Amino acid sequence: MKLKYSLTALLVSCGAVHGANLLTPGDAIIAIGAFGSESSYPGAEAPSAVIDGNTNTKYLNFGKANSGFIVTPSGSSVAQSAVFRTANDAEGRDPKQVSIYGTNDPITSIDNGTGNNENWSLISSFDANLPGARLTTSSPIDFTNGTSYSSYRVSFDTLKNNNDVAQLDEFQLFSGAGGAGGSILGAADSIIAFDTDGSASSNFPGPEGPSFAIDGNSGTKYLNFGGINTGFIVTPGGGASVISGFTMTTGNDAAGRDPNAYVLYGTNDAITSAENSDGNAENWVQIQSGTLNPPPGRGVAYGSEAVTGSTAFTSYRFDVVGNGGDNLMQFAEIQFDGTFIPEPSSAMLAMLGLLPVFRRRR
Ligand SMILES: [Ca+2]
Numbered sequence: 001m002k003l004k005y006s007l008t009a010l011l012v013s014c015g016a017v018h019g020a021n022l023l024t025p026g027d028a029i030i031a032i033g034a035f036g037s038e039s040s041y042p043g044a045e046a047p048s049a050v051i052d053g054n055t056n057t058k059y060l061n062f063g064k065a066n067s068g069f070i071v072t073p074s075g076s077s078v079a080q081s082a083v084f085r086t087a088n089d090a091e092g093r094d095p096k097q098v099s100i101y102g103t104n105d106p107i108t109s110i111d112n113g114t115g116n117n118e119n120w121s122l123i124s125s126f127d128a129n130l131p132g133a134r135l136t137t138s139s140p141i142d143f144t145n146g147t148s149y150s151s152y153r154v155s156f157d158t159l160k161n162n163n164d165v166a167q168l169d170e171f172q173l174f175s176g177a178g179g180a181g182g183s184i185l186g187a188a189d190s191i192i193a194f195d196t197d198g199s200a201s202s203n204f205p206g207p208e209g210p211s212f213a214i215d216g217n218s219g220t221k222y223l224n225f226g227g228i229n230t231g232f233i234v235t236p237g238g239g240a241s242v243i244s245g246f247t248m249t250t251g252n253d254a255a256g257r258d259p260n261a262y263v264l265y266g267t268n269d270a271i272t273s274a275e276n277s278d279g280n281a282e283n284w285v286q287i288q289s290g291t292l293n294p295p296p297g298r299g300v301a302y303g304s305e306a307v308t309g310s311t312a313f314t315s316y317r318f319d320v321v322g323n324g325g326d327n328l329m330q331f332a333e334i335q336f337d338g339t340f341i342p343e344p345s346s347a348m349l350a351m352l353g354l355l356p357v358f359r360r361r362r
């Protein structure tokens with residue numbers, strides 16, 4: 001009886017190439033970013049404009065339906081009716097279905113957040129039936145409510161055209177039905193914007209997508225408008241690998257966009273996360289997090305970052321969690337160093353006892 005394969009052959013069959021570049025132009029790569037609220041507004045059309053008593057200023061929210069505002073009057077109140085005033089243009093932007101909530105919790109929701117940090121009680125939900133005429137005050141809308149609240153959340157659940165942005169010139173609550181009693185809201189009240197709809201922050205220009213980070217060209221870059229907490233998921237074409245380090249290259253401009261902190265994850269799941277999603281459709285295992293020191297030069301390589309760990313993964317996720325302070329995030333290149341794990345050969349399987357290893361020579 002004789003071994004068909006020599007020990008050397010077995011080692012060659014099982015051996016892996018160390019110190020290889022794991023990323024190749026053309027590898028599957030998608031942009032990802034963290035989920036936040038859809039809420040945002042132009043600086044000149046902030047939520048304060050809806051309670052400023054000025055009938056020619058409006059609050060506009062790009063978040064469309066399910067946006068609105070949270071307002072905290074100077075004292076607690078029992079609201080029993082509401083009056084709206086339409087804005088200057090685009091009737092499709094007017095709220096249609098509106099829900100008014102109350103809370104006595106302190107407001108900890110942030111401006112342009114999802115507005116859900118507090119325990120909210122629904123006071124009333126109704127079709128506001130706003131007039132089509134512009135800059136026009138609505139008839140009062142009554143609701144049955146005997147409960148006193150310290151803050152209110154007014155949600156534009158639907159709009160006359162849900163594909164449009166949301167806007168409103170003025171809004172007032174009254175302590176009596178039919179717009180009677182005292183007005184509850186004043187221009188000095190604390191007011192913030194919200195949108196309960198979530199939105200992934202990831203978004204990139206067509207010529208600066210994530211594939212440009214692995215194209216081997218330091219003159220092209222990956223830019224994400226979402227800023228920090230965006231990144232990418234890449235699936236090296238060479239198969240499963242163990243990463244041992246990575247090197248990045250700065251973009252052509254704006255050093256404030258350079259990544260300076262990261263979290264690296266691996267998975268062996270098939271990638272089902274969509275482009276510009278939050279990248280959480282897979283089970284991710286954190287490999288390493290750390291800080292980076294971007295070089296001041298443009299199109300210049302960072303020092304290489306060592307990665308420790310011995311687990312092989314088929315895909316990697318790289319989150320940029322810090323940059324130089326810019327609203328955008330970018331880098332020209334990234335390359336992973338590591339070792340591809342070869343597919344098990346028949347000799348390897350034989351070693352594992354899965355195939356007959358000995359053959360009788362005649
Ligand atoms: Ca106004």
Ligand SMILES: [Ca+2]
Nearest residue numbers: 063064065197
């Ligand atoms: Ca929305």
Ligand SMILES: [Ca+2]
Nearest residue numbers: 212217220332
């Ligand atoms: Ca590039």
